Amino acid sequence: MARKSLAAAYSTSHNTLRRLRGSAKNYCCVVCESPAYEWSLSAKAVRIYLGQSSPVNLSPYSRDIWDYEPKCLSCHRTEDRGAKEGIRIERR
Numbered sequence: 289m290a291r292k293s294l295a296a297a298y299s300t301s302h303n304t305l306r307r308l309r310g311s312a313k314n315y316c317c318v319v320c321e322s323p324a325y326e327w328s329l330s331a332k333a334v335r336i337y338l339g340q341s342s343p344v345n346l347s348p349y350s351r352d353i354w355d356y357e358p359k360c361l362s363c364h365r366t367e368d369r370g371a372k373e374g375i376r377i378e379r380r
């Protein structure tokens with residue numbers, strides 16, 4: 289199985305994001321301008337891949353760090369609920 293490489297690809301993209309753009313907590317939420325809490329994959333991201341975000345979870349991610357937006361916890365959760373159906377997954 290490609291389980292290990294899925295996990296590696298997912299964490300590499302997040303490590304790069306944090307290295308180059310820092311913590312999302314240094315930014316304001318792009319939706320409500322409260323202090324941001326975490327990085328959120330933008331709805332505008334064009335190429336979305338599926339990666340292993342934890343031993344039991346597959347999550348969409350992008351290899352382009354500019355596809356991520358800082359969001360506060362409540363805006364991120366609200367958006368995740370809405371995005372589940374429309375998201376396009378590009379298999380590697």
Ligand SMILES: [Zn+2]
Pocket residue numbers: 317318319320321322359360361362363364
């Ligand atoms: Zn917000």
